[in-house]
Amino acid sequence: MSCPPLTDLAAPDAAAVLADHLDTCARCGALLARLQHHEETLAPAPDTPRPAQPAEPPPRGSVWSFWAPQREDYLISAVLDSATVELLIVPLLTETRWATESDIELSIETLGYPALAPVWAADHVLAEQAVEPLNMLSEQTLATLTNGYEAIYAGRALAEPGGSAVLAPEDPRIAAHAAIADDLRPYFAPWSELQGSEELGPVLHARREDAGIELEEWSESIDVLPATWTRFESAELDPYAEIPTAAIAKAVRLLNLMPSERIVGLAHASVETHHRAQAAPQATALARRRRGIARRSQRDPKLAREAANTYAEALRRELGL
């Protein structure tokens, strides 16, 4: 949680209303004791609302605000690429003084205020993080940003850099860029936390390991047998058959992952890959079984896809999407 405004800290009821923050913030505790108080009491502070998902994903070339679970302010960004599940965005920052040859400057005419596009910091967000449409870039500006992004990743110089070159390791703009990257990290985390595998089990495994939660304790909290969960995490199990969607939704919440279509897609892939339900047995297979030759039959991709669709739909409901 970010620090409250100074004027809120100076309110007569600040100690009570901001108690949770004051417990953890030495700065605000020190300021509370030093500021002169005024008479205005604090209105109950509303939380930053979690956005309702837009009906359509933000189109390429649009400027949107983006939300992240750990942040109270929105990130303003231009959409460089758009898909149903995820978006490639480049942040548009109002702080322009750290511009280097790896940044692009947008004049006041573009957004109504001067902005800096650190194309080196462009990354993906989940579609669910998009909040409000704010602007539409011209074809020319979009091309400048897209070309800039491609140039950075191809190791080429930007055609129209926003700042001068970094010539020495002592240049303070290098450290400033590190700080910018750290400040942007919470916005990209909901997407990056769901990478690393095309199935849900391994993604949840990595997240559980990061959180340092032991398997036994974990299994108890989501009410799934440890052996079953281990196989799921190892991408060896069909969750359709053995893990209720309610348990998956609980796992997502406990691991502080953002409910998203990406999670649904990963669960879909887990079921589709491992689902073992078979099509109606053919005559030869029946004959073999009668003779006691229980050969494992082929998976039926169509049935697997149907199971995956059913499971995904149920999970979507559980996640409130």
Add this chain to the structure above:
Amino acid sequence: MTPEQYTRERAEVLRGAEPSTKLFADCLRTVRLMIRTAGLPSIYSPLGVWSEEAVEETFADFTAERLLGRGQLLAMLQRAPVQPVFRRMLETALRQHLIDRLQRSQSANLYVRVNQLLGDGGRYDSNGSGPGRLWQLSGGTATPFTGADRALDALAWSLGEFKIIRYKPDAKKLSPLLDTDELTRFLNGLLAANAMDIATICRALKLRFVLDDPTETEPLEPEIHADGIGADPLQTILQREIATAALAELTERQLQVLIGAERRKSTRELALRLDCSTGTVSHERGQIAAVLARLGGDEPAVLKEILDALLIGEE
């Protein structure tokens, strides 16, 4: 303005409406409260004290130049979904506006001091005369700088971090923007690369430290902020005011870095503790040094007061 009114106002402006008088009144309220509660030290006042006239002048200037002129009101509304976030951004923007103005108004002295340093003899040689006179380090390169602004800017940044500005309330008119050691380091760094005329050196200063042209600077009041200095009780009050201003100006992360530095923690240890990169810790160190130097918070007594306040808070 209630939180609900803020939400409605924000939605209207994002739809293209003009900001209402109610929103500006709320901004003025923030400015007044920041001053009344000692969140803004008097050194940031254009008149040296926070009189009603100074508050109004500051707010009018802030609104015209930054909120509307540079579109920062719209930018803040876009980024701030709820009122406390908006007010926090507004406080930061106001403080930055006052700092920028103070910084610009003190730049003229810097150009005078560059001239003095160059003429001090021994350290620098020159060729030619008049405005085209080229300065070089004694025994250094005589090749003149012929690059464009971008190259000059890159060279100026490559000289690293500089501890800038001492706006201490007891500073006299034309207090230095860079102390002499830092200005000399800047000058030597530039001239180590190429010989330069005074205009190029001043241009480098302007690019690196975002200064106004000296001919455009506002005239300064003599002995500004000097009232009330000298007596010990006043010094104590002043010290407290500076410490409070520094606490308000630094972020929680910056103060954690400051505490870490006091406890002799390494950059790596701090980065691990704060869950950030070592580059970020280095950046924050630079920002802390700039804030403390600007406010005079790097003086031992003031620094001690800041750290004491933080450590008591931590306990």
